[in-house]
Amino acid sequence: MTTPKLDPNDTDTFFSDLCQQALIRLSHLHNLDAEALARTSGFLERSPRKIPMDDFLKGLLAVCPQTSLSLEYIAEVIGLAAHTTYTKQSLSQRLSPGLKTFLASLVTALFGQLDQSLAVGKAFEAFGRVLVQDSTSERLPKHLAALFPGAGNQHGHDYATLKIQWITDLKSSAVEHVSISGFTRNDQAAAPDILEVARPGDLVLRDLGYFVPAVLAKLVQQHIFFLSRYRHGVNLYDPKTDKPLNLKALLKSSGSLDLEVLLGPERVPVRLVALPVPEEVANRRRHKAKTSAHRRRRSPPGAEHLFLMGWNLFVTNVSAATWRPKTLVLVYRLRWRIEIIFKTWKSHLGLRQLNCRTAPLLQLSLLTKLLFCALVCHFTDLLELACAPDVHVSLLRVGRILGQFGCWFSATVLGISVARWLEFNLARHAFYERRQDRSNYYELLSQAGRPLA
DSSP, X not given: OOXXXXXXXXXXXHXXXXXXXXXXXXHTGGGSOHHHHHHHHTSOSSOOSSSOHHHHHHHHHHTTTOSXXXXXXXXXXXXXXXXXXXXXXXXXXXXXXXXXXXXXXXXXXXXXXXXXXXXXXXXXXXXXXXXXXXXXXXEEOGXXXXXXXXXXXXXXXXXXXXXXXXXXXXXXXXXXXXXXXXXXXXXXXXXXXXXXTOOTTOEEEOOGGGOOHHHHXXXXXXXXXXXXXXXXXXXXXXXXXXXXXXXXXHHHTXXXXXEEEEETTTTEEEEEEEEEOOHHHHHHHHHHHHHHHHHTTOXXXXXXXXXXXXXXXXXXXXXXXXXXXXXXXXXXXXXXHHXXXXXXXXXXXXXXXXXXXXHHHHHHHHHHHHHHHHHHHHHHHXXXXXXXXXXXXXXXXXXXXXXXXXXXXXXXXXXSOHHHHHHHHHHHHSSOOOOSXXXXXXXXXXXXXXXXX
């Protein structure tokens, strides 16, 4: 589907047209075979009798921006999308084990690549996609610890923590992978996930949490490029003699490094790049490392480790002919984009406002919110494409604005006016429940002055 051209000079229609483009995939849900997606994930085992999958999906999308979700509310919105009534009991019966896989695949299916790529520098011309992987965690109530185990403590107390793994393509704004688990599936355990997503010619940017030499070896074998910081303690070898290298001695004898080495027991052929950092940066790193070790009651970093904190150390299989050392440093900074994405979700898009009553309801509320989060990132990149070359868009600011106008998103998905959406919510959720054991404010107000029985 081709994205219509926008005219920034026509301010009366510019943003309304842009909003419609941001929802173009949601406005054409019939192009997405939601039933086939549900069957593949195991969420749907037989044809739905009352609520078609397209309407079921539309209802889920409509509740994405809501900060407080319940089964009753979600069911009512799904019923509104299908022009019928739908109960929370019926919805509860649909919450099968395949729900998590279905909604995760839905995020990637709805928010694929843009119709045109974002403007990128020459550093990325040699690569197909620029894949960034990272994770974020959220503490959960303790009753979910069995399903979403968190880190325990020295007293044997168990905690519940949710971890979200996210892979996105910076060039096309596509969501390539999303998964949820407990905290105990750490980033090293999730490092092989990239092998299911990356293709030959792609570039992978990840932080030290994903540094697993065996995975890097497979990336090299599959002709996938990567850039990572070097993890202290992983041995480096001379490719000619296969003897261990003394990194500290090499750095002391030179102002910088850019050489071919073998990494780890797998002898992964990589390029090691080392550039010194300002002394104040090195001292901040050392102070942080010592403080962290003390807080966690671990041994302080050794002299060699402290020395290496005075350097930016990278490993990559991108050749020196493609990237100079300074280019490599600039490229790695783009990895922070995903940190801004997570900050936007948590600060402005309600990611922390989850229904934690049961595990299926938690998954449902979380993944519907991720749909909204993905849409906001998609909208931001669409806005960037429409702007003048010297004007750039802040994801955090767009997230704050759209987080405040979720009613527009919900109404647009359902194909109704904002006034109709407001009417629907007021009619069902603006009134006190009838209670025999207590009186509400208006009952007390009307009863004031009456003689007591």
